[in-house]
Amino acid sequence: MRSRLFILLGMLIFILFFSSCINIKPTFTDQDKFFSSEPEKTDLSVYGSPPSAGVLPIFNSNCHSGNIYEIKKLALSNFKGDSIYHQIEMQEIVYNGETIVIVLIYQHDDKMIDIYYPDEIVLSKANFEKLLNHVEMCPSTYESSFCLTDHGFEMKLNLTDKFGRLIWIDFSENKPGGEFISLIAPIGSGTKEPQYFPFIFIDKFGFLRKNCGTSSLKIGKSEMKLDKIPFTPYYLTRYSLETTLAEWLPNTEKVMQLSDTMPAMGNTYQVVNNGGYIELATQTFNYYGRNFHVNYMPPIPDLLALKDNQNIEGKFCARTDSVSGIMAGTYSITKKDGKISMKIEPEKGWQPYPGKLWLKTYRWEATILPENSKEVKVKTEWNRVK
Numbered sequence: 114m115r116s117r118l119f120i121l122l123g124m125l126i127f128i129l130f131f132s133s134c135i136n137i138k139p140t141f142t143d144q145d146k147f148f149s150s151e152p153e154k155t156d157l158s159v160y161g162s163p164p165s166a167g168v169l170p171i172f173n174s175n176c177h178s179g180n181i182y183e184i185k186k187l188a189l190s191n192f193k194g195d196s197i198y199h200q201i202e203m204q205e206i207v208y209n210g211e212t213i214v215i216v217l218i219y220q221h222d223d224k225m226i227d228i229y230y231p232d233e234i235v236l237s238k239a240n241f242e243k244l245l246n247h248v249e250m251c252p253s254t255y256e257s258s259f260c261l262t263d264h265g266f267e268m269k270l271n272l273t274d275k276f277g278r279l280i281w282i283d284f285s286e287n288k289p290g291g292e293f294i295s296l297i298a299p300i301g302s303g304t305k306e307p308q309y310f311p312f313i314f315i316d317k318f319g320f321l322r323k324n325c326g327t328s329s330l331k332i333g334k335s336e337m338k339l340d341k342i343p344f345t346p347y348y349l350t351r352y353s354l355e356t357t358l359a360e361w362l363p364n365t366e367k368v369m370q371l372s373d374t375m376p377a378m379g380n381t382y383q384v385v386n387n388g389g390y391i392e393l394a395t396q397t398f399n400y401y402g403r404n405f406h407v408n409y410m411p412p413i414p415d416l417l418a419l420k421d422n423q424n425i426e427g428k429f430c431a432r433t434d435s436v437s438g439i440m441a442g443t444y445s446i447t448k449k450d451g452k453i454s455m456k457i458e459p460e461k462g463w464q465p466y467p468g469k470l471w472l473k474t475y476r477w478e479a480t481i482l483p484e485n486s487k488e489v490k491v492k493t494e495w496n497r498v499k
Contacts (some may be wrong), residue, residue, distance in 0.1 A: 142438035144430040161420020167374035174359040174398035182208040183401045188259045190350040191340040214257040277334040287326035299471045307495040309360035315353030329423040356402040364494040390415040453481040
């Protein structure tokens, strides 16, 4: 009897522990509460010279694809059973006004990602290498699609890989009722030397359901085994019907004119006038009509007007048009011997799997040094921290 109780207790602990490892109910930061301890304005005592021309335009975001194409939707599936590949990703993009699907197939340990795309389009390998460590471009001819139908999610692929093997996917749910969530995808979370922070916000995000129609993935003659999310009715096959991508604060090193206050293309600044000093309250990036906003509290001060021996701290909180508080963190600014240093550190976010929050390993650092009376030298870069 006692042994049976131990067995039952062990099973209960196992279920409670492992079922808690996957959390598909997102939580977001309450911006008002997060900002509540911060002053609404910078103390004017930090300034030691007249106001500059405006916000130094180093707070920008770029398009992931370099404005070559728009990514509209994503779908990814993890599986076991193949000696080379373990994950397939499909991206629906708009390229020169035409909607097409490109396919990214990940080798084990993501040591190489093969990117299959139609022969008639031109894609830059460099754009993908900024986010993914090692890629090989594979122009090809194939059939592919994924969408949400009246009966649920559907994903199809008929592709011959670079090794000459047929890859066949047929996912077809047979009843409606899937639930959607939103999150920042940890794409690029393994990059050791990031060129930017990968803000890849996936909205209307769902999972392929178990026992809900057809779920077949074959490579060559072998049927793959789809990865499952333990103690849930879902496979680790997920999709997003609306995606917002931004290369937030891309690394840069250049000399800037003090009179230059124009943000990069697609970016706008919301500023406040604090006693004549123009301070940055919000940076907004427009990704094909979908916006990514970063709010700062207190607003980032007029950096070029700061006096020496200053230490300033504040917070930031990011949102999209549909969800607020998807990422939050802190910023700090110092000025010593004429050198301005700044750090931005993401600290809060949500991920559906256990372990250290991946975005907390990113830290942005900037240095600003005067070159002469009209120019400053700016260097910004992201680093990964343990």
